[in-house]
Amino acid sequence: MDRNTEEILVDMDQIAFNMLKHGDGEIVLLETYCNEGIAIIEINNPGKRNAISGKMMSDFRNCITKLESWKQGKAVIILGRGQNFCSGGDLDFVKNHPTQKGGLYFSTLMRDILKRLEQLPLFSVALVHGATLGGGTEVAVACDYILVSEDVKFAFVQGKLGIITAWGAATRLTKAIGTKKALDLLLTSRILTAQECLDIGLASGIVTEENKLEDCLEWTRRRTRHSCNVTRAFKLAVSQSNLFDESLRNELELFLPLWGCPENREALSKNIKHVNGHK
């Protein structure tokens, strides 16, 4: 990665701004159930089966920014308008930007958005239905829960396109269902039905195709009965416990430069006996 690219990458505002001109569609925040502490993010790009364009990434980012400052929120549901949840990243962008820089823009922005979604004090529910492919699966696994509609077709198709997951799905999937099952889904790109999503531990429940939103709201309401403060504190406590791995890695990184440093060598040369007179 050259220096220019690195500099551009740290400026997420600039990336989001640049992505605005790529494609149509929208991702909007619906406030219909906000009085209950439940927001809805709707993915809408009907001409492309709800594929996520560059412009929609910027929209998505704006939705997350709003949710970050919504102090009364308990939960957010993400769904697709119409028949499909999301057919992935917009292939037109992918085809027109085959350079590493294009890939970096596209995936770094989404990685940042999904990380911020994960860190919200609201718990998130992906209500997946119809085609849920590639980047659509990335969005789904970044949510705290996945509910699947009976008609879902869920597949990590990235391998079939000669790429791997770039928005964090491999890491999240492995954490959710374990190494063997995660690897299996990624290596085969097989299409999961609703029942398979449930059986494998990916989904927390199945909702009916006709009443998916109502079913999902009922399911969500059963988890928003505590006060706002308690709900948000639980979400943060649970999600921050995930930092354990990061913390272990961090600890190792801090340790490594000390190994063999002058102080370390000097101490070793003294053959220190830490407990005097011990037999």
Ligand SMILES: C[C@@H](C(=O)O)C(=O)SCCNC(=O)CCNC(=O)[C@H](O)C(C)(C)COP(=O)(O)OP(=O)(O)OC[C@H]1O[C@@H](n2cnc3c(N)ncnc32)[C@H](O)[C@@H]1OP(=O)(O)O
């Ligand atoms: C970046 C990467 C990642 O994970 O990070 C990705 O997500 S790569 C994206 C991974 N996703 C894919 O490869 C999806 C490929 N698409 C499909 O498998 C299929 O289109 C389905 C999504 C199952 C829908 O099939 P169905 O028969 O219902 O409709 P269709 O194939 O006629 O598609 C309707 C229109 O939507 C477009 N369309 C569908 N998916 C699209 C996508 N991801 N990006 C851009 N356009 C897309 C089709 O080209 C077509 O355009 P016209 O009407 O103009 O002909």
